[in-house]
Amino acid sequence: xxxxxxxxxxxxxxxxxxxxxxxxxxxxxxxxxxxxxxxxxxxxxxxxxxxxxxxxxxxxxxxxxxxxxxxxxxxxxxxxxxxxxxxxxxxxxxxxxxxxxxxxxxxxxxxxxxxxxxxxxxxxxxxxxxxxxxxxxxxxxxxxxxxxxxx
Amino acid sequence: xxxxxxxxxxxxxxxxxxxxxxxxxxxxxxxxxxxxxxxxxxxxxxxxxxxxxxxxxxxxxxxxxxxxxxxxxxxxxxxxxxxxxxxxxxxxxxxxxxxxxxxxxxxxxxxxxxxxxxxxxxxxxxxxxxxxxxxxxxxxxxxxxxxxxxxxxxxxxxxxxxxxxxxxxxxxxxxxxxxxxxxxxxxxxxxxxxxxxxxxxxxxxxxxxxxxxxxxxxxxxxxxxxxxxxxxxxxxxxxxxxxxxxxxxxxxxxxxxxxxxxxxxxxxxxxxxxxxxxxxxxxxxxxxxxxxxxxxxxxxxxxxxxxxxxxxxxxxxxxxxxxx
Amino acid sequence: xxxxxxxxxxxxxxxxxxxxxxxxxxxxxxxxxxxxxxxxxxxxxxxxxxxxxxxxxxxxxxxxxxxxxxxxxxxxxxxxxxxxxxxxxxxxxxxxxxxxxxxxxxxxxxxxxxxxxxxxxxxxxxxxxxxxxxxxxxxxxxxxxxxxxxxxxxxxxxxxxxxxxxxxxxxxxxxxxxxxxxxxxxxxxxxxxxxxxxxxxxxxxxxxxxxxxxxxxxxxxxxxxxxxxxxxxxxxxxxxxxxxxxxxxxxxxxxxxxxxxxxxxxxxxxxxxxxxxxxxxxxxxxxxxxxxxxxxxxxxxxxxxxxxxxxxxxxxxxxxxxxxxxxxxxxxxxxxxxxxxxxxxxxxxxxxxxxxxxxxxxxxxxxxxxxxxxxxxxxxxxxxxxxxxxxxxxxxxxxxxxxxxxxxxxxxxxxxxxxxxxxxxxxxxxxxxxxxxxxxxxxxxxxxxxxxxxxxxxxxxxxxxxxxxxxxxxxxxxxxxxxxxxxxxxxxxxxxxxxxxxxxxxxxxxxxxxxxxxxxxxxx
Numbered sequence: 001x002x003x004x005x006x007x008x009x010x011x012x013x014x015x016x017x018x019x020x021x022x023x024x025x026x027x028x029x030x031x032x033x034x035x036x037x038x039x040x041x042x043x044x045x046x047x048x049x050x051x052x053x054x055x056x057x058x059x060x061x062x063x064x065x066x067x068x069x070x071x072x073x074x075x076x077x078x079x080x081x082x083x084x085x086x087x088x089x090x091x092x093x094x095x096x097x098x099x100x101x102x103x104x105x106x107x108x109x110x111x112x113x114x115x116x117x118x119x120x121x122x123x124x125x126x127x128x129x130x131x132x133x134x135x136x137x138x139x140x141x142x143x144x145x146x147x148x149x150x151x
Numbered sequence: 152x153x154x155x156x157x158x159x160x161x162x163x164x165x166x167x168x169x170x171x172x173x174x175x176x177x178x179x180x181x182x183x184x185x186x187x188x189x190x191x192x193x194x195x196x197x198x199x200x201x202x203x204x205x206x207x208x209x210x211x212x213x214x215x216x217x218x219x220x221x222x223x224x225x226x227x228x229x230x231x232x233x234x235x236x237x238x239x240x241x242x243x244x245x246x247x248x249x250x251x252x253x254x255x256x257x258x259x260x261x262x263x264x265x266x267x268x269x270x271x272x273x274x275x276x277x278x279x280x281x282x283x284x285x286x287x288x289x290x291x292x293x294x295x296x297x298x299x300x301x302x303x304x305x306x307x308x309x310x311x312x313x314x315x316x317x318x319x320x321x322x323x324x325x326x327x328x329x330x331x332x333x334x335x336x337x338x339x340x341x342x343x344x345x346x347x348x349x350x351x352x353x354x355x356x357x358x359x360x361x362x363x364x365x366x367x368x369x370x371x372x373x374x375x376x377x378x379x380x381x382x383x384x385x386x387x388x389x390x391x392x393x394x395x396x397x398x399x400x401x402x403x404x405x406x407x408x409x410x411x412x413x414x415x416x417x418x419x420x421x422x423x424x425x426x427x428x429x430x431x432x433x434x435x436x437x438x439x440x441x442x443x444x445x446x447x448x449x450x451x452x453x454x455x456x457x458x459x460x461x462x463x464x465x466x467x468x469x470x471x472x473x474x475x
Numbered sequence: 476x477x478x479x480x481x482x483x484x485x486x487x488x489x490x491x492x493x494x495x496x497x498x499x500x501x502x503x504x505x506x507x508x509x510x511x512x513x514x515x516x517x518x519x520x521x522x523x524x525x526x527x528x529x530x531x532x533x534x535x536x537x538x539x540x541x542x543x544x545x546x547x548x549x550x551x552x553x554x555x556x557x558x559x560x561x562x563x564x565x566x567x568x569x570x571x572x573x574x575x576x577x578x579x580x581x582x583x584x585x586x587x588x589x590x591x592x593x594x595x596x597x598x599x600x601x602x603x604x605x606x607x608x609x610x611x612x613x614x615x616x617x618x619x620x621x622x623x624x625x626x627x628x629x630x631x632x633x634x635x636x637x638x639x640x641x642x643x644x645x646x647x648x649x650x651x652x653x654x655x656x657x658x659x660x661x662x663x664x665x666x667x668x669x670x671x672x673x674x675x676x677x678x679x680x681x682x683x684x685x686x687x688x689x690x691x692x693x694x695x696x697x698x699x700x701x702x703x704x705x706x707x708x709x710x711x712x713x714x715x716x717x718x719x720x721x722x723x724x725x726x727x728x729x730x731x732x733x734x735x736x737x738x739x740x741x742x743x744x745x746x747x748x749x750x751x752x753x754x755x756x757x758x759x760x761x762x763x764x765x766x767x768x769x770x771x772x773x774x775x776x777x778x779x780x781x782x783x784x785x786x787x788x789x790x791x792x793x794x795x796x797x798x799x800x801x802x803x804x805x806x807x808x809x810x811x812x813x814x815x816x817x818x819x820x821x822x823x824x825x826x827x828x829x830x831x832x833x834x835x836x837x838x839x840x841x842x843x844x845x846x847x848x849x850x851x852x853x854x855x856x857x858x859x860x861x862x863x864x865x866x867x868x869x870x871x872x873x874x875x876x877x878x879x880x881x882x883x884x885x886x887x888x889x890x891x892x893x894x895x896x897x898x899x900x901x902x903x904x905x906x907x908x909x910x911x912x913x914x915x916x917x918x919x920x921x922x923x924x925x926x927x928x929x930x931x932x933x934x935x936x937x938x939x940x941x942x943x944x945x946x947x948x949x950x951x952x953x954x955x956x957x958x959x960x961x962x963x964x965x966x967x968x969x970x971x972x973x974x975x976x977x978x979x980x981x982x983x984x985x986x987x988x989x990x991x992x993x994x995x996x997x998x999x
Binding site: 192195196197198292293296364366367440441442443444445446447448449 | 640642754
């Protein structure tokens with residue numbers, strides 16, 4: 001029974017539109033015609049957090065935005081997941097320097113992250129790979145053979 | 152079976168079987184339509200829709216449904232509890248009642264009430280109720296604005312809807328859906344006699360179900376998600392289900408009134424009925440992915456200043472022609 | 476024009492020395508220094524002669540703070556720099572927001588970053604920063620914010636009225652503008668007041684510029700406006716080259732033009748898709764991304780990135796274009812021309828679309844000048860000014876194109892101006908490709924550590940959104956002393972509150988879309 005639920009949840013993850021900065025354009029690209037994300041069931045980007053399962057944090061999180069992010073995370077009903085996309089969401093990105101006063105170094109300081117997708121910005125294929133990794137995390141098996149299994 | 156039939160009466164058995172069938176059909180229809188919407192959207196946007204989840208993505212809606220069932224049932228703290236809980240349940244009542252009188256074929260109709268269309272129209276006004284409950288009870292400004300827009304829109308467009316159906320009723324002298332379907336034998340479909348009424352009915356019904364280009368109550372880019380912003384999990388699924396079933400119902404009414412119902416050569420009646428209904432559903436989906444949204448005051452202007460006068464003139468002309 | 480202004484200015488303000496500046500090296504024609512009492516007279520002088528306020532910049536020279544005002548003209552090229560020195564211990568200056576409306580936000584920004592009090596300013600609250608910041612960020616020394624300052628800055632509280640209520644548009648949007656929050660005071664379906672709240676993506680680019688060398692700052696330029704990254708790159712690189720006096724070979728100039736125009740095309744395409752998605756038509760969004768992918772296919776083998784390009788270097792380019800690029804671009808141009816007719820049929824003729832955009836958000840020429848809007852918004856309002864024509868950099872001076880101008884100043888005009896700009900971009904690419912000369916792509920002898928001579932420079936470039944102004948103060952070291960970016964979206968957003976007043980919520984979204992804002996460049 002758990003397996004059926006996990007399979008269903010992995011195959012129909014509905015992301016929430018949470019584009020902050022440059023990575024948002026690559027996230028939109030990955031949902032568009034060339035790198036279609038709808039193939040895996042993640043087509044419907046819901047705007048309201050109450051109807052979404054996945055929060056893809058794309059872009060830099062600043063101190064002013066942090067309370068908004070945590071509020072949105074708490075409004076999502078569980079089971080919920082978070083993908084940190086881009087260097088800024090993973091660890092502050094290129095905006096960490098001595099004397100910096102406004103950037104939060106990594107979204108993992110605010111919410112628990114499931115998958116990290118590095119890049120500045122990561123290619124849409126990288127986001128798709130991150131998505132497949134998330135499905136693997138939920139169900140335990142991987143949908144397509146991964147890059148390490150090819151040879 | 153014979154004994155049960157004689158004990159309770161055949162009518163009751165037929166009604167129970169019919170209701171079960173209707174419920175099954177509603178669920179199946181919703182599944183098919185959610186899949187079709189994403190596939191149609193995908194192909195119109197030069198991509199393929201769901202593909203990985205089963206062959207051609209056919210299991211996708213089932214995955215969606217199971218996922219929604221398994222979500223946490225979240226009730227925001229400050230909602231008005233009775234209204235918040237009842238709204239998704241009440242929105243199903245008009246849907247189910249409407250299915251009772253739709254003639255799927257010459258023999259497949261749960262009950263042929265002689266004021267069939269009046270029942271449907273009366274109950275569809277109730278859906279406005281549930282939208283208001285959802286919007287008010289959610290304790291959320293966006294939901295409230297969405298709900299108020301939806302109520303104004305629904306009230307404004309009910310009148311042209313009714314006025315567009317009246318000429319057909321006048322021509323057949325009956326409110327019963329079966330009679331109206333039967334009256335269009337051969338090629339005497341009412342769409343050829345009443346093209347204006349068909350158009351008005353179509354536009355008004357698209358507005359009634361809150362679909363683009365009239366989907367201001369759920370305007371994503373302005374209002375987050377309109378009146379169902381605060382609903383999650385299964386309750387949201389119920390709203391979703393009700394919307395897709397409504398689309399089917401209005402297509403079914405259009406087919407019965409204007410496109411000959413279940414009549415057609417060679418194939419059994421039900422096949423023709425489903426074919427025609429789903430064709431209209433496809434056209435409605437096509438509209439959604441082609442047109443931008445109409446602004447709210449323009450929406451009301453279309454109804455009060457264009458559709459209603461046109462429908463009145465049509466009614467008068469029909470009445471005049473019938474007298475002669 | 477410059478001579479005339481100089482004589483008239485000399486007559487209007489007695490006792491002020493007006494210096495001629497070398498336009499090629501400094502970016503402005505005249506420079507003068509005023510005392511605080513004279514500032515308003517100078518501002519009025521420029522207002523009467525139809526100038527607009529390009530930027531207000533504050534530089535911290537430790538012994539004094541200098542406020543630099545740059546005035547420019549739409550009709551003919553004449554830039555004047557007015558500077559004002561103030562005491563760093565108690566920084567006070569008069570406000571010119573009564574004369575030039577665009578100074579309203581520039582002064583708020585200087586207030587929170589430097590602590591300069593502008594008296595007479597109606598609203599000195601936080602624009603970008605928030606209550607957790609303890610010192611003035613851009614001051615050279617760590618000067619803490621006093622408590623009463625904190626209270627004054629943090630006192631923005633929307634007050635509820637009798638029949639009105641507040642709606643927040645954002646910061647989490649389904650539309651693609653980014654993290655902009657607009658607090659709308661609504662009366663039913665109509666907006667009474669709109670107050671944008673910025674700073675949700677403030678990434679401290681200007682402070683980073685003071686801590687990084689000129690080379691190291693190059694990647695930052697692409698991230699400020701990620702949709703028009705090439706043009707920001709171009710602006711930065713040409714600014715530093717102008718400051719140092721580096722000449723660029725011809726082939727590099729032509730390639731710069733081609734790539735910047737491709738980026739302009741891609742940025743306008745995204746605007747088109749996003750605008751229609753805001754209005755409810757979701758399908759053109761996907762068609763637009765298809766075209767963008769074609770552009771990325773051309774640009775990626777040459778520049779190495781898909782979105783945040785960092786391709787230009789001081790003195791030229793870092794990688795040469797090859798024949799595959801040329802053939803690919805020619806094929807793309809042909810395909811793009813046929814796509815224009817597709818968009819025309821799908822969008823321009825659509826009755827619902829024209830009804831949603833005609834007459835919405837009308838900008839008059841006078842308001843456009845006072846609020847210092849630029850770019851397609853300015854041209855839609857009826858003023859034919861394009862920096863590619865008036866101050867060409869790279870090879871723009873040799874390109875042949877017309878400036879599209881709107882007549883009514885509403886959102887539909889902005890749409891038509893941008894469509895014609897897209898067609899212009901395709902024409903420019905074609906011309907540049909035909910004339911692409913052979914030769915080196917990089918000048919020799921560009922030092923690894925660039926140390927520009929002492930001085931300041933105000934350099935402008937036309938990005939897809941409007942006028943980008945870069946003000947660099949160099950003190951002969953390899954790090955800039957101060958670098959200020961005057962971004963077009965900041966000025967374009969200033970006009971939004973007055974446009975939104977009295978309109979419906981759906982119209983506010985349409986107006987916001989027609990201004991084409993990219994929030995990371997506003998927040999820098």
